[in-house]
Amino acid sequence: MKIGILTGGGDCPGLNAVVRGVTKSALKRGWEVIGFRDGYRGLVEKDFVNLHDHDVSGIIIRGGTILGTSNTANPFAYTLAPLGSAEKPRDLSKLAFKNFKDLGLSALVAIGGDGTLTMAQQLYEKGMPVIGVPKTIDNDLSATDVTFGFDSALNVATEAVDRVHTTAESHNRVMIVETMGRYAGWIALRAGIAGGGDIILLPEIPYRAEEIISAVLDRKRRGKKFSIIVVAEGARPEKGEMTVTKVVKGSPDPLRLGGVSYKIAELLDKSKVGLESRVVVLGHVQRGGQPTPFDRWLATGFGVKAAELLDGKQFGRMVSFRHFGFTSVSIAQAVGKLRLVSPCAQEVLMALSVGTSFGNSGITGRCA
Numbered sequence: 001m002k003i004g005i006l007t008g009g010g011d012c013p014g015l016n017a018v019v020r021g022v023t024k025s026a027l028k029r030g031w032e033v034i035g036f037r038d039g040y041r042g043l044v045e046k047d048f049v050n051l052h053d054h055d056v057s058g059i060i061i062r063g064g065t066i067l068g069t070s071n072t073a074n075p076f077a078y079t080l081a082p083l084g085s086a087e088k089p090r091d092l093s094k095l096a097f098k099n100f101k102d103l104g105l106s107a108l109v110a111i112g113g114d115g116t117l118t119m120a121q122q123l124y125e126k127g128m129p130v131i132g133v134p135k136t137i138d139n140d141l142s143a144t145d146v147t148f149g150f151d152s153a154l155n156v157a158t159e160a161v162d163r164v165h166t167t168a169e170s171h172n173r174v175m176i177v178e179t180m181g182r183y184a185g186w187i188a189l190r191a192g193i194a195g196g197g198d199i200i201l202l203p204e205i206p207y208r209a210e211e212i213i214s215a216v217l218d219r220k221r222r223g224k225k226f227s228i229i230v231v232a233e234g235a236r237p238e239k240g241e242m243t244v245t246k247v248v249k250g251s252p253d254p255l256r257l258g259g260v261s262y263k264i265a266e267l268l269d270k271s272k273v274g275l276e277s278r279v280v281v282l283g284h285v286q287r288g289g290q291p292t293p294f295d296r297w298l299a300t301g302f303g304v305k306a307a308e309l310l311d312g313k314q315f316g317r318m319v320s321f322r323h324f325g326f327t328s329v330s331i332a333q334a335v336g337k338l339r340l341v342s343p344c345a346q347e348v349l350m351a352l353s354v355g356t357s358f359g360n361s362g363i364t365g366r367c368a
């Protein structure tokens with residue numbers, strides 16, 4: 001057997017550990033492995049590297065992806081021109097199939113988020129034997145209990161929350177830390193709980209400005225002259241929209257969020273709280289650096305499971321982690337469904353019990 005591997009979408013700590021896991025398991029079975037460069041671009045443009053044991057040695061500890069990635073390359077809507085040019089995207093899926101055949105491949109392993117896996121499913125429906133591996137720091141895929149990359153991002157975010165305490169306490173300030181996560185609040189929620197955040201703002205619980213202000217004032221009355229706010233980039237006011245910072249043409253989800261924390265700072269500065277506020281937007285720092293031990297472990301398990309699925313010719317399936325075990329689901333069943341924070345989740349109630357505000361008691365009050 002000869003297999004191809006690609007990594008698509010945003011980079012994510014643990015991608016290399018999956019590439020290593022699939023490759024080593026495949027080589028052990030006597031298969032050949034190639035890696036496509038820059039996601040589906042490599043498949044469409046026949047740009048690849050052979051992967052031998054020494055190519056994947058030592059990469060388990062490295063962030064990013066040795067194969068490169070792309071969040072715009074789509075075989076079904078492909079453009080060879082530089083990003084932002086006026087060239088109309090073309091359906092080059094037939095070329096992708098031709099390359100797949102010419103290279104003598106028996107299967108493709110697509111490692112990526114919802115966009116990459118949706119394309120994998122389209123290729124599968126047209127006859128390509130495909131196995132999917134889910135990745136995202138956002139932890140928002142419904143078909144798996146956890147995705148690799150999330151734990152690494154959470155560690156960075158929690159450390160940031162820990163670190164801003166120093167300035168908050170010394171200067172009597174409101175420190176606002178903005179996390180990634182797109183439409184899901186998992187990173188903000190868990191970093192907020194772990195870092196002892198006083199206010200946590202999530203996309204799933206639209207906030208009321210007056211409740212943020214009163215939570216800060218309430219702390220002040222209790223002698224706590226500083227507050228820490230952890231806000232997810234997708235957080236939005238009850239009667240308002242998410243903050244979009246950029247639109248990336250050609251990306252499966254073109255909206256890039258970010259900057260809501262400046263709005264929170266502004267509303268506090270204009271209020272009667274009488275405390276200065278400062279903003280820290282963590283951005284891509286959360287995706288950078290080495291994966292945590294948990295993510296290396298999870299990603300290795302995903303890679304090994306993907307090889308098992310290949311061995312069993314269980315194409316059209318995606319590896320998944322459920323109830324502390326590695327399993328699989330159909331890719332079709334996995335894509336397009338986000339796993340969001342429920343406003344009444346046990347961990348939200350847990351945070352409420354230790355006095356954390358989510359900026360909207362109208363919603364969380366209904367859960368208790």
Ligand code: F6P
Nearest residue numbers: 010136137138180181182256257
């Ligand atoms: O999906 C992962 C993620 O990091 C999101 O949390 C974030 O909104 C987005 O990707 C950023 O994308 P880009 O790297 O294209 O700016």
